[in-house]
Amino acid sequence: MFARRFLALLGPLAATALLLVAPGAARAQTTLLNVSYDVAREYYKDYNPVFVKYWKGKAGQDIAVNQSHAGSSAQARAVADGLEADVVTMNQATDIDLLASRGLVVADWTKRFPNNAAPNFSTMVYLVRKGNPKGVKDWGDLVKPGVAVVIPNPKTAGNGRYTYLAAWGYALRQKGGNEASAKAFVTALFKNVPVLDTGGRGATTTFAQRNIGDVLVTFENEVYLIQKELGADKVEIVYPSVSIRADNPVALIERVVDKKGTRAVAKAYLDYLYSDEAQEIAAKYHYRPVSAAISKKYASTFRPIPLLTVEEVFGSWAAAQKAHFADGGSFDQIYQK
Amino acid sequence: MSRRTRHNVLPGFNLAMGYTLFYLGLIVLIPLSAAFIKTFALTWAQFWGAVSTPRVVASYQLTFGASLIGAAINAFFGLIVAWVLVRYTFPGKRILDALVDLPFALPTAVAGIALTALWAENGWIGSLLKPLGIKVAFTPLGVVLALTFIGLPFVVRTVQPVLEDLESELEDAAASLGATRWQTFVHVILPTILPALLTGFALAFARAVGEYGSVVFIAGNLPMKTEITPLLIITKLEQYDYNGATALAVVMLLFSFVLLLLINVLQWWANRRAGRES
Amino acid sequence: MAGATTILTKPVAGASVAIDVQRNRRSTEEHPAVKWGLIGLAVAFMLLFLIMPLVTVFFEAFRKGVGVYLAALSEPEALSAIKLTLLIAGIAVPVNLVFGVAASWAIAKFDFRGKALLITLIDLPFSVSPIVSGLIYVLVFGAQGWFGPWLQAHDMKVIFAVPGIVLATIFVTFPFIARELIPLMMAQGAEEEEAAIVLGASGWQTFWYVTLPNIKWGVLYGVILCNARAMGEFGAVSVVSGHIRGQTNTMPLHVEILYNEYQFAAAFAVASLLALLAFVTLGLKSFVEWKARAEHEILPLEAPRT
Secondary structure (H helix, E strand, C coil): CHHHHHHHHHHHHHHHHHHHHCCCCCCCCEEEEEEEEHHHHHHHHHHHHHHHHHHHHHHCCCEEEEEEEECHHHHHHHHHCCCCCCEEECCCHHHHHHHHHCCCCCCCHHHCCHHHHCCEEEEEEEEEECCCCCCCCCHHHHCCCCCCEECCCCCCCHHHHHHHHHHHHHHHHCCCCCHHHHHHHHHHHHHCCCCCCCCHHHHHHHHHCCCCCCEEEEEHHHHHHHHHHHCCCCEEEECCCCEEEEECCEEECHHHHHHHCCHHHHHHHHHHHHCHHHHHHHHHCCCEECCHHHHHHCCCCCCCCCEECHHHHHCCHHHHHHHHHCCCCHHHHHCCC | CCCCCCCCCCCCHHHHHHHHHHHHHHHHHHHHHHHHHHHCCCCHHHHHHHHCCHHHHHHHHHHHHHHHHHHHHHHHHHHHHHHHHHHCCCCCHHHHHHHCCHHHHCCHHHHHHHHHHHHCCCCCCHHHHHHHCCCCCCCHHHHHHHHHHHHHHHHHHHHHHHHHHCCHHHHHHHHHCCCCHHHHHHHHHHHHHHHHHHHHHHHHHHHHHHCCCCHHHHHCCCCCCCCCHHHHHHHHHHCCCHHHHHHHHHHHHHHHHHHHHHHHHHHHHHHHHHHHHC | CHHHHHHHHCCCCCCCHHHHHHCCCHHHCCCHHHHHHHHHHHHHHHHHHHHHHHHHHHHHHCCCCHHHHHHHHHCHHHHHHHHHHHHHHHHHHHHHHHHHHHHHHHHHHCCCCCHHHHHHHHHHHHHCCHHHHHHHHHHHHCCCCCCHHHHHHCCCCCCCCHHHHHHHHHHHHCCHHHHHHHHHHHHHCCHHHHHHHHCCCCHHHHHHHHHHHHHHHHHHHHHHHHHHHHHHCCHHHHHHHCCECCCCCCHHHHHHHHHHCCCHHHHHHHHHHHHHHHHHHHHHHHHHHHHHHHHHHHCCCCCCCC
16 A cells, blocks of 8 residues: 555654754764854865865874854854854854854954954955946946846845945045935945845845946956856956945854864964965955065956955944944834835 | 534544644744743844834835745746646656746755846846846845746646546536636636635745845945845844744744735635635 | 535445546536536646746756766755755655645544634645744744754754754645645545545554545645645745755755856756656656556555555
């Protein structure tokens, strides 16, 4: 009879499945878990073997590095909720601030590693259609009538947040610029946004595959990924007169490294991100390196443009977050009548 | 709650009901109660502030409205698809039957991207609609489209087994008594499959209300216009506002609960009526 | 109505239902124009809503050629994601099957107060936004959740490990089989079972030889739906998974990460495999159908055989 056989089949299947779950926790080898944001997978895929080799030579210990990638804020939440990361490598300081506020990361985490604990950084640039038909050169061109700009939602996407802050900073720096004029400028900018995607990737699809919008504002390192995926003949890159520095900060998760006894190797993992070898891998993936030597070597790749920082324009990330992206903040006000 | 009346010959009620309640409590009710308890951390004013801003209310309207429309479309076409799959033979029927479950197997994001690719103005279908002045992607229509897609299997798969089970004798009898095919359908077939149809409708609706992954790609997500409530829950979480997020989730849950309860009572009543007619 | 007729037309020992449908019913057939009209409508609807999106998925998957497609599927991370997804579905589906049968037995075969309420509670997981479905387990088992500190003290992991993914998957697929069986069993009524009991069959015998053959198609559809959803679930799983490469990444999560890395073709390749996996269950269904029919021809009264 069919039904009986069917159930008879499922029973052992379930039992086997449960048996498979049981082990898995115990593992003799030292492993690190690097919890990171989503575009960085390829970079760390290259970096990990380099570090494993370096550590083997230095400490004579075999280690394995596991990676976890998803949206930066979602990853920070997961770590706060118990995901056992030894280190976090994020693309936004607020995500590590959250962990510091929960006591998982030391309060002065920016001082624990060089350069505000950011071994590399990126910035916001424009992608326009081939030949730049709308003649987009700078932030001022984005608010012109008839120019459609694709920017992801600043409340859900790091791209959107940095773009918003860069535009705000640009407007402040104009002659006679003040809070009110900056707000008016950013409001005009978002009036030109036809679709608010939830992530940078979705915004890229909207721009590239759906042919919506004249400009896509996104991270410099992602622009090259987009060109690679779509072909360089369809789009071109425009550097605005000024942009914003998007640091990719890192931190140790105190509770986890103490519990697992991995403090030394985890710290070395982050320290080695500043080595020339690692900096070169970063440059290869179009992250701007902080090492002077490597920066010089890749000077032709990374066009020098003046970069604002969140701290100098807004005081701190926390202040920027509260004033602009919290519920009822300046971004929400754009969409209120 | 357990008061047996009619079928007390059958054994196993206590075992089956006990297990049902235990499992329901363990998997669904206890974890869900965590969301409610989290919400209690808010004062009433904070709670009300989080769930009643104009932007949130606009998102409720879109979410529940589009879900109802999507479920209605599915009820109508789902019935036809189920009927055709059970009653007729035609080339390609098996493949069609196999495809019905597709919306569940595809990760929702992939479904969203594929649908947007088709219905955007430069897509295969969207480009045909453009001359007619119809825009689907990045409008509320797009939301309806995505919600129709993800709820499609429910009606088909709940109606299908009941149709397969339907006795042809009844239809024979109706026909021999002079009923037209349409009369037979309305008075004999429809009452029997109505509970299943309503179930399918309810499930398609329920699933649509919570859907996030596929919608955000096709909706455009403009506040007040095409922003769904689950997206607002995510934006709260992005700000680490767990309480605000669960507050919205709880409101949605209560809404859905009341609507589902209404549908289920209606269905129970339809079932009773069908039972009594015999 | 349906119940009363079943007792008239069917003998006790579970004559197969599907066969009845094949019977001649010339007097009750639609006009060919109506029939083909309905078929046309159904096909058009499915074409628009199902086939075209599916074609798009495969189109995108093969955009960069077969090499990229195969490479995307044979990557170690993809393979471990496939294994994990099969494992999760292998646990979640049987567990929900047992629940579905128990719940539908209690609800469809007995009368009690609050039935509509109970059914509504069973439906509830459908209407919970997937992200929230994951979040509630974080609230229960997370580091700051109810059992989090206790679990941490005992070095046990629920969320950000396989058990958490299993729980979230069970939650989102919770209602499928129950909701498939309840309307079906209600339509069938309890008369056949009652007759069997009166004739001296035990409860289990009644269930195995009377109820189960009657509901097997419902069970099958429920399992197929449940399985498809268990494999395809993204939102809830993404919250509780931890996204650890090669360990807690399911196929839908792998698709997401590939997509976010601008590996469009690879993302769609993995997605197309998910779609194909769902079809495997349907192949199974066709096989069982065929088998059941063949068996029925030899043995009109189904006897339990190995």
